[in-house]
Amino acid sequence: MSATSPSGPLNQLRILGLSLTTGPVIVVVALAFVLPLDTDDVPPVPVVLGLLAVAVLGVVLAERLGFRVPALTPAEAPDAAEISLERYRVASMIRFAVVEAPILVGIVASFVLDFGLWPLLVIAVVSVPAMAWEVLPTRRTIERTKAALESGGVMSRLDEVLV
Secondary structure, three states, rough: OOOOOOOOHHHHHHHHHHHHHHHHHHHHHHHHHHOOOHHHOOOOOHHHHHHHHHHHHHHHHHHHHHOOOOOOEEEEEEHHHHHHHHHHHHHHHHHHHHHHHHHHHHHHHHHOOOOOOHHHHHHHHHHHHHHHHHOOOHHHHHHHHHHHHHHHHHOOEEEEEEE
């Protein structure tokens, strides 16, 4: 069993994923100083359900669109490892952007609607854990991307290059 290099691509992706996932949490904390969080401002159930629907839509879209990676072609076989790693990175950023979009909607809703910080909190409860689920390099994300890369019959060597 080989050890993961501290400066290897897998650790770089972990650091990137943790940084991207931490960003919205910092934004929520910062906005807590600007927007009120009174119990009188709690949005009604239809508004909460609408906000949750936006967050869930982001997760569903990330799952559906974020793993559509072009299959490797035989001409790309000599550079398969590098190409696979780059496509994995791009797919991770696409999943991040799609899951982050509802958080941006939550920020706007917190300023536009008259419910203080609550709209952002409702969306963040779903979106921040989903962001970690989609962006951090896990066996699930690596294997799903690898399957898409190898769907054309060319070995991706993604798991080898990530070590």
